[in-house]
Amino acid sequence: MTLTVTDLTVARAGMPVLEGVSFVVAPGQALVLRGPNGIGKTTLLRTLAGLQAPVAGRVDGAGEAVAYAGHADGIKATLTVAENLTFWARIFGTQGIGTALAAYALEPLADRISGELSAGQKRRLGLARMLVTGRLVWVMDEPTVSLDAGAVEMFASAIRAHLGQGGSAVIATHVALGLEGAALDVSPFRAVLPAPGSDAFDEAFL
């Protein structure tokens, strides 16, 4: 499943933030998105995941193939680590959380209540969730926040394994991930607002 983004414009709260973004991520490839705070990476990723509609342009090959991991992890504090993962596995209709637990060294924590994990342990659980989705296109927003060096390495191996199985990934980050692969700085796509008084006013009150 090749993810193709063509001339995409994305908006946050009605204001376009990125304009004319295009890229292709083929199976087996990862794309790292970079760019300063507030440029619109999160907005772009949410659009890829289908959580919001593009203002212009197209996203192809995403839809049902995408699994999204945002700033929040979707972890229930009162369920155990294993219960959280099993839940998501059942929701996505896959089986077995063993590999996911193993990939992030979560076995010793499997029966812990998730609310009692440290920040990094929680994040590892959030990342392990991606493995039980069985989806091919991973869209991830700053995945390595709070992770120690060892866990960042686990993340890199998990991504490599995923790519090896024909998956692909789009990852927004500010730090080094230890991943080879293309990087795209989105700063040049910052939306330029039309001059006031131009015809655009008719369209969007600007």
Added chain:
Amino acid sequence: MTLTVTDLTVARAGMPVLEGVSFVVAPGQALVLRGPNGIGKTTLLRTLAGLQAPVAGRVDGAGEAVAYAGHADGIKATLTVAENLTFWARIFGTQGIGTALAAYALEPLADRISGELSAGQKRRLGLARMLVTGRLVWVMDEPTVSLDAGAVEMFASAIRAHLGQGGSAVIATHVALGLEGAALDVSPFRAVLPAPGSDAFDEAFL
């Protein structure tokens, strides 16, 4: 104000996590805490900030001198950036948020509703809060999460300025901060629990 930690044992949910931690941070010094996920950095910092009591050992020179910045930023989504900062300034009895805004390049955002900031912009606001506390000892938990390279540089300069004015800082982090200064890996202090069946049961059910 010199922060002196002597033979400190800290516990989370009744279980000791770090034992026998000692260090001294003199004015003008910064100490970077390192260690893998879940070792107990957050717990140690909360103890320094006085949010929880030590199990054993002493913390001197903290108390009313400490300003704490945890994983959460204490930002009200419905107030503007300037209002949030002004509130904290008044709570800590200091005046003027100008320098704080400047230090993290928040002037253009000053009148934005904080809920509409991106992850990194929010974090910058959280860090700017430290500048309006007027406190000498900064205790910070993973401050550079979500920050881009430029903002990390702002953070480093803010810390350097703070140290230059006789302040000190204890910072837990997993990434490079661009700061010179001592680092302490807390892994060797992981608490060793008493053997089961020992008399410790009398004390705390162990």
Added chain:
Amino acid sequence: MSLWKYSNPSKFLTTSERILPWVWTLAAICLIGGLVWGFFFTPDDYRMGSTVKIFYLHVPAALMAINAWLMMLIASLIWLIRRHHVSALAARAAAPVGAAMTVIALVTGAIWGQPMWGTWWVWDPRLTSFLILFLFYLGYIALWSAIEDPDTAADLTSITCLVGSVFALLSRYAVNFWNQGLHQGASMSLDKEQNVANVFWFPAVTCIAGFVLLFVALVLYRTGTEIRARRMRALLARERAVA
């Protein structure tokens, strides 16, 4: 001073284990003895007929419902002041028993009320304040079970028990002010001759003793269970930490 050594968990376990069989036996004797005595071998009251037999359940349960709360209050104070874990756990262990006693008093009272007052329930001050007491029990138990960390739970429930006691007293006066009820006045006062004939009095005292002993036995046993549960929690946490 010497009393405090029983607040040591293991000491408490061994001691309670030793005396518990006796307490259970005594409780059973008093309870069964008193109830059988009251049920089979006492005459009917001239006004209340055979319903007077409910007395042997209703009054002891009502007394224990209040005394259990009092015991929890004292245990909570001990925990807050001297931080003896066993005392916090004893308060926790007593709460469901006290709630059950309240339920018995309410239910037997309600059943009694049907023939006496012609209704299951009236908003009489004593009945009402028991209902409020029951709500306090529920809140207290719910709070214990809602908090993960045992020491935090002990602190919070102890303070709740304290504040609750003050407000329970306040409500008691409020309800009295609000409504003069149908319910009997205190007849178990010291000048018993005046109120209750000896035929009813002796089995009633036996039943009260039985309820008290049963309460003691239950609380001792349940405190032991709580101590073990806490030890197990600590051991599991420690096992995880080592892993």
Added chain:
Amino acid sequence: MMPDLGKYADTVLWSYVAAVVVLGAVVAMTFWRGRRVRAELAEVEARVAGKAGTNG
């Protein structure tokens, strides 16, 4: 044997039944939980002790 309870037989018997049921339930739950916790603790203690032994 059974005393004559007159017209209040239902009332008296029901209150005895109710009280005995509630008391019985409390006692049963107490023992049930007590037994279970005791067994679990024994198991955990054995396991932890075993581990401590192998670890030295």
Added chain:
Amino acid sequence: MIALFLRDLKLAIRAGGGFGLGLAFFLIVTVLVPFSIGPQTDLLTRIAPGVLWLGALLACLLSLDRLLALDWEDGTLDLLATAPIPLEAVVTVKALSHWVVTGLPLVLAAPVLGVMLNLPLEGFVPLVLSLLLGTPALSVIGTFGAALTVGLKRGGLLLSLLVLPLYVPTLIFGAEAARRGAQGLEAGTPLLLVAGITAFAAGLLPLASAAVLRVNLR
């Protein structure tokens, strides 16, 4: 979907008794009524069916604001929206588990509380029936309200404000059925109407809930 349902039940039990608490609120509202109205039995008998319905409604209402909010805050809703389950099914399951956790216990508890308010004997069956038929509508409508306000801080009271008018028809017919029953009158028509509202709400509202949820997730 079954996984979601089971998880919601598990969460309800785990979090210190989601089951018990809606119930407890119902109990307490009912208990507070005599405190505020006064203890006269005849008065209480007259208002009993209405008070019980109102109490059930408020107990439902109070538990609404966390129906979706918790899943929103920790990002679960984002993830569910990208999962291979239609959002319509998600909100239906949410409403169903809300009913099982809140509505059903209320139905079962109502007779006991009826005793405390001196509800006449012949009023019990119509009361329980009307609640049984009506509370599912409360859960479904409530889910719509929760979906509408999910992203808002302090959504709780806004939610009540939005949902309460929607509850009015159910309340009117339900309380009417219970009241007629308590007076020994025939209660078939209002019961049928309540059933109708429930069927209608359960059939159509999930579409609206899913739609507003999608908007809120944007």
Added chain:
Amino acid sequence: MIALFLRDLKLAIRAGGGFGLGLAFFLIVTVLVPFSIGPQTDLLTRIAPGVLWLGALLACLLSLDRLLALDWEDGTLDLLATAPIPLEAVVTVKALSHWVVTGLPLVLAAPVLGVMLNLPLEGFVPLVLSLLLGTPALSVIGTFGAALTVGLKRGGLLLSLLVLPLYVPTLIFGAEAARRGAQGLEAGTPLLLVAGITAFAAGLLPLASAAVLRVNLR
């Protein structure tokens, strides 16, 4: 402390009308009562003071769960605990701003709603007075409940369960005063008692609230 107070007010206004919403809930409860009880005027007149007190109490109660929870979630409480203000002052200010935002509007709105429920003319003054004296106690007690349950997920209903029995004395005296007033009787004693409870609660409970908050922050 003044800063905290002003900020809380600002937040209440900003978040889409914290002022309006407690009020709206009060209004809607009062409006729902005729729907559930039935429209007989004599009946409504008799229960009017009680219903108004109950409505005010529930409106207070409903707004409690966010009194501290929002500040807890975003870390503000952690930071306030390390700020140079004693926690006792923080909870007092919180209770005060809760009263200004919720209790005070209820007091002002009660007469209007009294008209809708056919409250007799002589009942208005005692009603307003009793609410004015009683609602601060509701806020203070509620703050204690909120501090107690602040760290718990789904604390909302547990909070109600814990707080409602604590509300009983205030409710009884307050409603009694309003009822006596409406019947043209002397209402001085219950009013004094309400005032006493408020003074007592405001004097001592903040200590308990600060203590439990400290435990919860640990």
